[in-house]
Amino acid sequence: MNIYIKQFFLFMIVFVFLVSVGYAVDDSQTQVNIEEQSAQEEYVDEAIDSSSDDIASENTVTTFEDSPKNIKSDEESVPVEYVNITQNNYKNYFTVMGKQMFIGKGIINSNNSLVLNLQYFPDNVNYFGLDENSEKFLNRSLTITSDRNLALTNMEVLLSxxxxxLTLENFNVTYNNEYTGTDYFTISDNVQHCVLRNVSIDMDKDNVAYGYLIGIVGRTTIENSFIRGRFVETIIDWETGPKTPDAYGIHINANDCILRNNTIEIISSGHSSGTHYSLFGIYLMKSNTTLTNNTIIMHNATGYAYGIVVRSSNNTISHNNISISSQTYSAGVNLEMVRFQNNMVNNNHVNVTASYGSAPWGNAGVAYGLEMLDFSYGGGAYSSSGNHPYNNSFVNNTIVGSAGQIYGIEIYGTSDTNLSGNTINITGRTPMGIGAIGSNITIADNHIINNGTHNRSEGTADYLEAINTGLYTLFTSEVIVMMNNTITSINGRGILIKSSNNANILNNTINVVGHDYAVEVTNSSNLNGINNKIENNTLITTKHTGSRAVLAPKNNTVQNNIPVEIIGYTFEIDITDFGLGLNQTVSSTLYYNDEVASNVNKGKVSFKVNGKTLKDSKGKVIYANVVNGTASIENYTITESWNIPNATIQAIYSGSSDCDKITSQKVSINIFSNNPSIASSSVRTSVGSTVTLTATIHAPVPVNSGKVVFKINGKTVKDSNGKVIYAKVINNQVSVEYTLPANMKAGTYNITAVLISSKYGRLENVKTLIVES
Structure with a gap:
């Protein structure tokens, strides 16, 4: 019998069978038996002669049209075909060429949306490319699924x-060291909308120093999936390159993407040579993307570990659990570059950790919960004019972490910024809850706990200094509001306003343990630290309460802060830390109730240290006049006589028509030896140029003896005649002009300043010399 007649009879038998089954079903039946349905479909598939390529003439699927109980297309007019792909029929839907598999005729010729259930996948295929494009696809969907959670190994996937x-779901794909490709999952800009759902992508390879696990260039949704990859940390070219490492987890270079309900784990597998090597977890370049309800983990890093890096606008990052750890530098979410706007980061839990030691190149270990960084802002007094980032928000996030130096939130050069409702609990030597440089910044309703080791500033490569404080602003003269925050600071201040004007500090509750002041305002040559308002706050420190817990220069408003400490006049010592051999200020202040008695401008004050009145070199008592309630002796040399056990200082006010005579309590003072040290500066220059190498000697007395030599990668700097260059110390300073040798290549070098002194011995300090081509 002719093969076509055979096929016709076989088709009629199947058709009659299906019709009979349909009529046999009771009208009340509403549930299709899926197992029976699948058996029918496989029967139809296997009944077709697999040698035939004319799939258009053979109905190999079950078609579901307009029934609410069955699969439907997004478009009501387009029916959905569901096909079980088996070893017998896969070539009808896919074209296999060697080890590569592509879309085949069954997909191309169908006029319906398709759901292809892959129950079989050829073992020898290592490339799966859905890259066929057609006008007839524009209103149809294609879903590649597997009811068996098909497991693939070392498979490059292109969705295009x-x-x-275009949906890919219910797949497991793993990569091991046998995989030699550099591309893994790529979603091209040909797709209208690509969906990865319930997929597992696990890359466990060594020495992956280039590329990314998932590259997204078209609109994509990834949901309910597991994504893990191991990458090498590589060096970022911050000057002329794309400002990214060479390898990272997920690269999103498309608008309108969604990542939700995923677990994403990025693991460092080592690092490149050199210094400052880095790794990105998720890199977001385009706009209108949402990352929500994901668990994002990065660990095992040595260098700079960035969880999420955003360099675009109108994105939402919400309700994620983010955990980033590195020896040197960890960051949860970074909004950065120039002019980004309208980004919302909210309701995330961020945990960042770094070491209490140092990076291999010397920088202190540091961690950041959330950051906004304007790459166009060069430091100094900030102005809102120009193309700064604006209208970005960090709201209702929980930030925890631990590192030698740690910042809960850092803002560097942004405008119209909302930092509200965040809960921050961080531990380190110099924890900073929220630090900001910018304009029109609102810092409100945050709950901050700083568990710090000390209240001193540490050296840092950061834009903001490393210092223990709950809130901090620098170089800000336009509007910044700090209100309704609750701050607990251990061994540091609650708020530090540094070189900034016009800050409004209102209705905050600050409790400080181990430090005298809750709010401190300082000035500089750039900005005077004036016109700041500190009002209606609850301020409690180890030593003071209310307005007395505020340390601020004149021309600031400090009032109505509670609790009011004492009724009437009191007299207090301002400074209790003194360094042997230093010329320091000795000062005291009159208070009335809780405010500085700035109306008192009469009378004089003397001071007693260890019971002895301070005198000048001629033996005469030194008196300080009272000006606006404060009396000070400037440039008084702290001598060895101060350095006794249980040393104390006391101030005596002579009295006047403004205020009766009053004596302060004896207050314990701290005397420190101020051990000498040397500090140098990092240098950036070009090949063959002349540079200035500088160093400063920090010591309790002026230093005008000793010599300094500089070493580059351990080799002492010499002149053109091969002689060592010595720099004599004058007024604690040294400076050397040095021309780089012609054979010195571009790169990063260690530069060491070495003091050679019979008085101080040998002191060293290491910085970085960057030579550019």
């Missing part, structure tokens, strides 16, 4: 077809 929706 222009279906209305």
């Amino acid at each position: 077809s222009n279906f209305k929706t």
Whole structure:
């Protein structure tokens, strides 16, 4: 019998069978038996002669049209075909060429949306490319699924077809050291909308120093999936390159993407040579993307570990659990570059950790919860004019972490910024809850706990200094509001306003343990630290309460802070830390109730240290006149006589028509030896140029003896005649002009300043010399 007649009879038998089954079903039946349905479909598939390529003439699927109980297309007019792909029929839907598999005729010729259930996948295929494009795809969807959670190994996947929706779901793909490719999952800009759902992508390879696990260039949704990869930390070219490492987890270079309900784990597998090597977890370049309800983990890093890096606008990052750890530098979410706007980061839990030691190149270990960084802002007094980032928000996040130096939130050069409702609990030597440089910044309703070791500033490579404080602003003269925050600071201040004007500090509750002041205002040559308002706060420190817990220069408003400490006049010592051999200020202040008695401008004050009145070199008592309630002796040399056990200082006010005579309590003072040290500066220059190498000697007395030599990568700097260059110390300073040798190549070098002194011995300090081509 002719083969076509055979096929016709076989088709009629199947058709009659299906019709009979349909009529046999009771009208009340509403549930299709899926197992029976699948058996029918496989029967139809296997009944077809697999040698035939004319799939258009053979109905190999079950078609579901307009029934609410069955699969439907997004478009009501387009029916959905569901096909079980088996070893017998896969070639009807996919074209296999060697080890590569592509879209085949069954997909191309169908006029319906398709759901292809892969129950079989050829073992020898290592490339799966859905890259066919057609005008007829534009209103159809294609779903590639597997009811068996098909497991694939070392498979490169390209999703590039222009279906209305292209979905890949229920797959497990793993990569090991046998995989030699550099591309893993790529979603091209041909797709209208690509969906990865319930997929596992696990890359466990060594020495992956280039590329990314998932590259997204078209609109994509990834949901309910597991993504893990191991990458090498590589050096970022911050000057002329793209300002990214060479390898990272997920690269999103498309608008309108969604990542939700995923677990994403990025693991460092080592690092490149050199210094400042880095790794990105998720890199977001385009706009209108949402990252929500994901768990994002990065660990095992040595260098700079960035969880999420955003360099675009109108994105939402919400309700994620983010955990980043590195020896040197860890960051949860970074909004950065120039002019980004309208980004919302909210309701995330961020945990960042770094070491209490140092990076291999010397920088202190540091961690950041959330950051906004304007790459166009060069430091100094900030102005809102120009193309700064604006209208970005960090709201209702929980930030925890631990590192030698740690910042809960850092803002560097942004405008119209909202930092509200965040809960921050961080531990380190110099924890900073929120630090900001910018304009029109609102810092409100945050709950901050700083568990710090000390209240001193540490050296840092950061834009903001490393210092223990709950809130901090620098170089800000336009509007910044700090209100309704609750701050607990251990061994540091609650708020530090540094070189900034016009800050409004209102209605905050600050409790400080181990430090005298809750709010401190300082000035500089750039900005005077004036016109700041500190009002209606609850301020409690180890030593003071209310307005007395505020340390601020004149021309600031400090009032109505509670609790009011004492009724009437009191007299207090301002400074209790003194360094042997230093010329320091000895000062005291009159208070009335809780405010500085600035109306008192009469009378004089003397001081007693260890019971002895301070005198000048001629033996005469030194008196300080009272000006606006304060009396000070400037440039008084702290001598060895101060350095006794249980040393104390006391101030005596002579009295006047403004205020009766009053004596302060004896207050314990701290005397420190101020051990000498040397500090140098990092240098950036070009090949063959002349540079200035500088160093400063920090010591309790002026230093005008000793010599300094500089070493580059351990080799002492010499002149053109091969002689060592010595720099004599004058007024604690040294400076050397040095021309780089012609054979010195571009790169990063260690530069060491070495003091050679019979008085101080040998002191060293290491910085970085960057030579550019």
